[in-house]
Amino acid sequence: MHTVGELLRQWRHRRRLSQLDLAIAADVSARHVSLVETGRSRPSAGMILRLAEQLDVPLRERNRLLLAAGLAPRYAERPLDRKALxxxxxxxxxxxxxxxxxxxxxxxxxxxxxxxxxxxxxxxxxxxxxxxxxxxxxxxxxxxxxxxxxxxxxxxxxxxxxxxxxxxxxxxxxxxxxxxxxxxxxxxxxxxxxxxxxxxxxxxxxxxxxxxxxxxxxxxxxxxxxxxxxxxxxxxxxxxxxxxxxxxxxxxxxxxx
Missing domain, CATH: 3.30.450.180 (Beta-Lactamase)
Incomplete structure (x- = not known):
């Protein structure tokens, strides 16, 4: 099972961004991005979602990032019908x-x-x-x-x-x-x-x-x-x-x- 840092690194590579690119977009330091990706810093839910937003990570995968960090998922998945939505x-x-x-x-x-x-x-x-x-x-x-x-x-x-x-x-x-x-x-x-x-x-x-x-x-x-x-x-x-x-x-x- 991948750690949240590994998953974030995969998404960053998929978006063809450097750690500095992501750091600037998310208004954090490149060092902090590095620490999160290598597992030397445990990110909060807010930080995970902040980085995920800049990486344009789909909502389903944002939940996966949160779960990988031991946190509760943020986004619901309801059936598309008149009762639920x-x-x-x-x-x-x-x-x-x-x-x-x-x-x-x-x-x-x-x-x-x-x-x-x-x-x-x-x-x-x-x-x-x-x-x-x-x-x-x-x-x-x-x-x-x-x-x-x-x-x-x-x-x-x-x-x-x-x-x-x-x-x-x-x-x-x-x-x-x-x-x-x-x-x-x-x-x-x-x-x-x-x-x-x-x-x-x-x-x-x-x-x-x-x-x-x-x-x-x-x-x-x-x-x-x-x-x-x-x-x-x-x-x-x-x-x-x-x-x-x-x-x-x-x-x-x-x-x-």
Missing amino acids: PAAWDAIERVLRAHEPYPALAVDRRWDIVTSNRGIDPFLAGVAPDLLVPPVNMLRLGLDPRGLAPHIVNLAQVRALLCVRIARQLATAPDPGLTALHEELLAPHSGDAGQPVESEIAIPMVFRFGGRELRLFSTTTTFGTPTDITLDEIAIESYYPADAESAAYFTAPGAGR
């Missing part, structure tokens, strides 16, 4: 409903779909039933040959984009479950990494259903200053039509249905 659940549903008729969904840190709006329903027709058994994983739904993959025209580009996003996510917050998904769904297609992904918003996902192409681009929304682990790990993926023809699919009565 009513205000957050209501906010997510408002965002999803407001985005209709276009698709939007909320996912957790492993890309499991928490909830979605009605805009995604047309995309689920023909998907293998076992892929729709909760928790539905967005990555598996999109990349599995029994899911949406056969309908994605630019699948290699989409895989390349997802490789970039997940690599960035894992660099920010390592997670064994997400790493396993990456190895299962993306690593076997590592050759797609050469696809152009310079501007994420400029690369739409192109779907083909019944000879008709739909071009969509996405944006990601997160909670600004969460104090709950669950909310810290929720992201809302919203999809927009990239051209008039794609918009008509969603807005014209019965179009594409």
Whole structure:
């Protein structure tokens, strides 16, 4: 089991900061950072959280730092439902409903779909039933040959984009479950990494259903200053039509249905 100092050093290296860089950002001495990392000084909960804030450590991992120091965890992890987090659940549903008729969904840190709006329903027709058994994983739904993959025209580009996003996510917050998904769904297609992904918003996902192409681009929304682990790990993926023809699919009565 790692000590709190070892864990902080790992996060500092992950963020590519020197002890002096971290000390300046946290307004402490570089010597104190060194003493904490080597275990020669036992940090208080306040100091741990102060350093963790400057290192942009996710809330789940901040609790781990506190536990490693023999201290009580600071952040709760409640289920995302109306009983435990009513205000957050209501906010997510408002965002999803407001985005209709276009698709939007909320996912957790492993890309499991928490909830979605009605805009995604047309995309689920023909998907293998076992892929729709909760928790539905967005990555598996999109990349599995029994899911949406056969309908994605630019699948290699989409895989390349997802490789970039997940690599960035894992660099920010390592997670064994997400790493396993990456190895299962993306690593076997590592050759797609050469696809152009310079501007994420400029690369739409192109779907083909019944000879008709739909071009969509996405944006990601997160909670600004969460104090709950669950909310810290929720992201809302919203999809927009990239051209008039794609918009008509969603807005014209019965179009594409």
